[in-house]
Each structure stands twice: as structure tokens, then as C-alpha cells.
Amino acid sequence: MCPTVWFYLAEIYRLQEEHPWATLSMIADAMGVSLQAASRMVRRMAENGYIRHEPYQGVQLTPEGEKIALHVIRRHRILEAFMVKVMRFGWDEVHDMVDRLERGVDEREIERMDEMAGFPKRCPHGEPIPSKDGVMPVIDDKPLSEWPEHTPAQVSRVKTHDPEKLRYLESVRLVPGTPVQVVARSPFNGPVHLECAGDRLVLGNELASELYVEHPAPAA
Numbered sequence: 001m002c003p004t005v006w007f008y009l010a011e012i013y014r015l016q017e018e019h020p021w022a023t024l025s026m027i028a029d030a031m032g033v034s035l036q037a038a039s040r041m042v043r044r045m046a047e048n049g050y051i052r053h054e055p056y057q058g059v060q061l062t063p064e065g066e067k068i069a070l071h072v073i074r075r076h077r078i079l080e081a082f083m084v085k086v087m088r089f090g091w092d093e094v095h096d097m098v099d100r101l102e103r104g105v106d107e108r109e110i111e112r113m114d115e116m117a118g119f120p121k122r123c124p125h126g127e128p129i130p131s132k133d134g135v136m137p138v139i140d141d142k143p144l145s146e147w148p149e150h151t152p153a154q155v156s157r158v159k160t161h162d163p164e165k166l167r168y169l170e171s172v173r174l175v176p177g178t179p180v181q182v183v184a185r186s187p188f189n190g191p192v193h194l195e196c197a198g199d200r201l202v203l204g205n206e207l208a209s210e211l212y213v214e215h216p217a218p219a220a
Helices: 004-016 024-033 035-047 063-085 094-102 106-118 164-172 204-212
Strands: 051-052 057-061 153-158 181-184 192-195 199-203 211-214
Touching: 004 024, 004 035, 004 057, 004 063, 024 035, 024 057, 035 051, 035 057, 051 192, 057 063, 063 094, 063 106, 106 199, 153 181, 164 204
Parallel strands: none
Antiparallel strands: 051 057, 153 211, 181 192, 192 199
16 A cells, blocks of 8 residues: 555645645645644655755655655556546546545556556546656646637646536547637636637636647647
8 A cells, every 4th residue: 555655745746846845735735634734744754855845935855755756646647547448437537536546556457557548648637647767758738828829739638627627628528639729818817719629619717727738749
């Protein structure tokens, strides 16, 4: 069974993708625990050399902590891919299911699931899957809310696990790999108007900020 500290390290890695320092309150919110519980775990991780803690700034992973975090993230995303591609669960279901299951899955099972899912490069939500040797693929994307108008793009990843949002995005075909183009953007953080799969859509700014897009892949 994976120790709890592994999951803390994975959450700190995810937080550091958006913030230079992960604060104690961010960590507590991400883990669903009290500030006191998060503080105890931060002290433990710092003592073990997995993080460095700067008062009034927050924490950052050390190389050893990042190595463990990437291992945990790889496991989680392979499990999600397996449950969608092989077990046919919806992409709106699997994040929480994997949170409950992943502690009981050993490495041989993970590698077999990876094979059965076709060695996916990304999870169902478009997040990259780290390699076995702990390298996270680089993705050059940005939120749809920031994408320039009349510039071709394709959905890269979805930065939400809210089931209702995921079901809505799937219903309008805004899933990883789908071509999109912003045709207009309302001022003052208003909605984004776009074309997707031949349809015109209007997406609220909040959801457009959680939908990341990238330049289309070159034609084969």
C-alpha cells in the first residue's frame, strides 16, 4: 500500500504546476484535511528530505520528492486510462474511483493495465502520463479563455474533475483532440464564443479557463 505521504507529494507537484510555492492552506484544501494535519505532514516530509519549507512562502519538492510524486501521478493516470479505455467507465467517473482504488494496486498490475490500455500518453482528461523513469512530457498549451481569436486549436486537456462539467463538455464534444476556434470573446471576463466540430458554442469564462487548448497536431 502506498503511504499517505506519496499522495501529499503528488498534490504538491500538481499545485506547483500553477504556483511557484505550495502554501499550507493550498495543501490542506487539496488533501481535504485540516491545517493542523497538513502542517504535521509538511514537517514529516521536510524531515525526510522530500520537500523544502520556507516560512511565509510555502513548500517546494526536492528532486527526491518530485521523483516519488511523478511515480504516483503515473500510476493514477494509467489507472484512469485503463478504466475508461478497457472497463468503459465515463471520464466523469474515474478520478474519484481511482482515488479510492489506487492504494491497493501493485506495480505489476499497473504495468499490465498500461499495456491493456495501449500504453496511453495521456489520461482521459488529457493530462500527460510521466514515463517509467520519471520524466513528465512537456505540453505547450494555454486556457481557452486566453487563446487568440481566429487561431486554429485543439482541446489539449481539461483541468476539472467536476462530473457535471465533464458531462457537459462531452455532450458538446469539447474533449481532448477536438478542433476548436475562438471566434469572439466578450469583454470584462465575459463568455467565449467558439466553433467546435461545425457547431457554434458559447462557453462561460470560468469553464473556458479550465479547458486548455494547443496548436493542432501536424497532418500525418
